[in-house]
Amino acid sequence: MAIIQFPKDMKWGTATASYQIEGAANEGGRGPSIWDTFSKTPGKVMNGDNGDIACDSYHRYEEDISLMKELGITTYRFSVAWPRVLPNGTGEVNQEGLDFYHRFIDKLLENNIEPMCTLYHWDLPQALQDIGGWNNRETIDAFVEYAELMFNEFNEKIKCWITINEPWCASFLSNYIGNHAPGLQDLQLATNVAHHLLVAHGKAVKKYREIGVEDGQIGYAPNVEWNEPYSDKQEDIEACYRANGWFIEWFMDPVFKSAYPEKLVKWFEETEGVTVPILEGDMETISEKIDFLGINYYTGSVSRFNKDGGLFQHERVDQGYQKTDIGWNIYPEGFYHVLKYIKDSYGNIPIYITENGSCYNEEPESNGRVKDAGRVNYLKQHLTALNRAMSAGVNIKGYLTWSLLDNFEWAEGYTMRFGIVYVNYRTLERVRKDSFYWYKQIIDNNFFEV
Numbered sequence: 188m189a190i191i192q193f194p195k196d197m198k199w200g201t202a203t204a205s206y207q208i209e210g211a212a213n214e215g216g217r218g219p220s221i222w223d224t225f226s227k228t229p230g231k232v233m234n235g236d237n238g239d240i241a242c243d244s245y246h247r248y249e250e251d252i253s254l255m256k257e258l259g260i261t262t263y264r265f266s267v268a269w270p271r272v273l274p275n276g277t278g279e280v281n282q283e284g285l286d287f288y289h290r291f292i293d294k295l296l297e298n299n300i301e302p303m304c305t306l307y308h309w310d311l312p313q314a315l316q317d318i319g320g321w322n323n324r325e326t327i328d329a330f331v332e333y334a335e336l337m338f339n340e341f342n343e344k345i346k347c348w349i350t351i352n353e354p355w356c357a358s359f360l361s362n363y364i365g366n367h368a369p370g371l372q373d374l375q376l377a378t379n380v381a382h383h384l385l386v387a388h389g390k391a392v393k394k395y396r397e398i399g400v401e402d403g404q405i406g407y408a409p410n411v412e413w414n415e416p417y418s419d420k421q422e423d424i425e426a427c428y429r430a431n432g433w434f435i436e437w438f439m440d441p442v443f444k445s446a447y448p449e450k451l452v453k454w455f456e457e458t459e460g461v462t463v464p465i466l467e468g469d470m471e472t473i474s475e476k477i478d479f480l481g482i483n484y485y486t487g488s489v490s491r492f493n494k495d496g497g498l499f500q501h502e503r504v505d506q507g508y509q510k511t512d513i514g515w516n517i518y519p520e521g522f523y524h525v526l527k528y529i530k531d532s533y534g535n536i537p538i539y540i541t542e543n544g545s546c547y548n549e550e551p552e553s554n555g556r557v558k559d560a561g562r563v564n565y566l567k568q569h570l571t572a573l574n575r576a577m578s579a580g581v582n583i584k585g586y587l588t589w590s591l592l593d594n595f596e597w598a599e600g601y602t603m604r605f606g607i608v609y610v611n612y613r614t615l616e617r618v619r620k621d622s623f624y625w626y627k628q629i630i631d632n633n634f635f636e637v
C-alpha cells in the first residue's frame with residue numbers, strides 16, 4: 188500500500204457551469220444563449236434535451252451549497268450566464284440577474300466556500316451570435332464590457348476569476364467539428380473564433396489589472412488531451428505533437444510566449460489554407476500576464492501518424508484501456524505527462540485542476556445507494572497521477588472535480604452523468620453517490636491509500 192499525501196494548503200473543490208445546472212432559462216430576465224438555440228434545433232442534442240430546467244440550481248442553489256458544505260470543499264467553480272446579466276450581450280443590465288448571483292455568492296461565502304467564477308462557459312448571448320458571434324471582433328468588446336461589469340459588481344466577493352473555459356471547445360469543437368453550439372463547420376471561421384477568444388481573454392485581464400484588486404487572481408482554463416507516440420518513429424512523434432498542440436500550444440503559446448506555434452500555423456496554412464487573423468497589438472494583448480492556469484483534463488490516447496488521419500494526420504491506437512461510459516479512455520498517465528509537459532514548456536505558473544472527472548451512469552439501487560465504483564477508481568488513479576506530477580515539481584494549487592452534480596452534458600444531453608451527486612431529472616432530487624463520500628474523505632484527510 189502507498190500513501191498519496193497532498194500539501195496542507197491544497198485547495199479542494201468541485202466545478203459546474205451555468206447552462207448545465209441553472210435552468211430557469213426563461214426566468215429572472217435571462218436572455219437566450221446560443222445553447223438555447225442549439226439545443227432546440229432538432230438532432231443537435233441527444234433526446235432533444237435542453238437546459239430549460241437542468242438541475243434547477245437557480246432555485247435549488249442553497250441545497251447545492253449545503254452539499255458542498257457537507258463535502259468540505261473550500262473552493263467552488265461556477266460560471267455566470269452572460270445572458271442572465273446582459274440579456275442582449277451588451278447594453279441594458281438585468282439587475283435581477285446580478286441579484287441572483289449576489290444571493291448565490293453570499294451563501295457560498297457564508298459557508299466559507301471560495302467562489303471561483305468563470306465568465307465564459309459557452310452560453311454566448313444569442314444576440315451576439317446574430318451579429319457573427321466570436322467571428323466578429325465586436326463580440327470581443329462586448330465580452331470586455333461584460334467582464335468589467337462583473338469585476339466592478341463582485342470584486343469584494345469574488346477573488347478568483349477565469350475568463351474563458353476550454354477555448355478549444357468554444358472554437359474548434361463548436362465551429363469546425365460542429366458538435367457544440369453554434370454547430371458550424373468551417374476551419375477558418377473556427378480559427379478566427381479561437382483567436383478572438385484569446386484576444387477577449389487578454390483584454391479582460393488588462394481590464395482587471397486596470398480596475399486593480401489587491402488580493403484577486405485571474406486566469407483561464409484550457410482543456411488538454413495527451414497523445415503519447417505509439418513508437419519512436421519521427422512521423423508518430425510529430426503527429427502526436429500536432430494533436431496535442433491543437434489543445435496545448437495553440438492556446439498556451441499565445442498567452443505565455445506571445446506567438447502562435449509556428450509549426451502548427453504552417454500546418455494550417457499549407458494543408459488547409461487557413462491563417463490566423465492577427466491584428467497589430469493582438470499578441471501583446473493576449474499575453475497579458477495571468478496569475479494562474481486552469482487545466483481541464485479527462486482523457487488521452489496512444490497515437491500515431493496516419494496520412495488519412497484527418498486534420499493532423501494522426502490516429503488514436505486502441506491499447507485496450509478501460510473506458511468510461513462516455514467512451515473515453517481512462518488514461519491517468521496522460522494526466523501526469525501533460526502536466527509535466529506544460530511545466531517544462533511554460534514554466535511553473537500556479538495551476539488549478541479546474542476540471543477532471545468521469546462519466547458513469549449508474550442509477551440509485553433500491554436502497555437509494557449509487558455505487559459508482561468506476562468513478563472512485565478514476566478519481567484514485569488521476570489523483571495518484573496528479574500527486575506524481577506534484578512530486579515532479581508541477582505547481583499544483585488545487586483540484587476541482589467535474590462535477591458536483593449530474594448535469595446537462597452538452598450534445599449528450601442528460602444521458603451522460605459526471606456528478607458525484609446523482610440528480611433525478613424528474614423530481615430534481617439530489618442523491619449522494621459513493622464517490623461523494625470517497626471524495627469527502629480525501630478532502631478531510633488530504634491523503635488516501637492506493
Ligand SMILES: N=NNCCOCCOc1ccc(-c2cn(C[C@@H]3NC[C@@H](O)[C@H]3O)nn2)cc1
Nearest residue numbers: 204207353360364366410483485542589596597
Ligand atoms: N479531440 N478531438 N476530437 C475529434 C472529434 O471529437 C468529437 C467530440 O470531441 C469532444 C472533445 C471534448 C469534449 C469535452 C467535454 N468535456 C466535459 C465538459 N468540459 C467542460 C464542462 O462543461 C464539461 O461538461 N470536456 N471535453 C467533448 C467532445
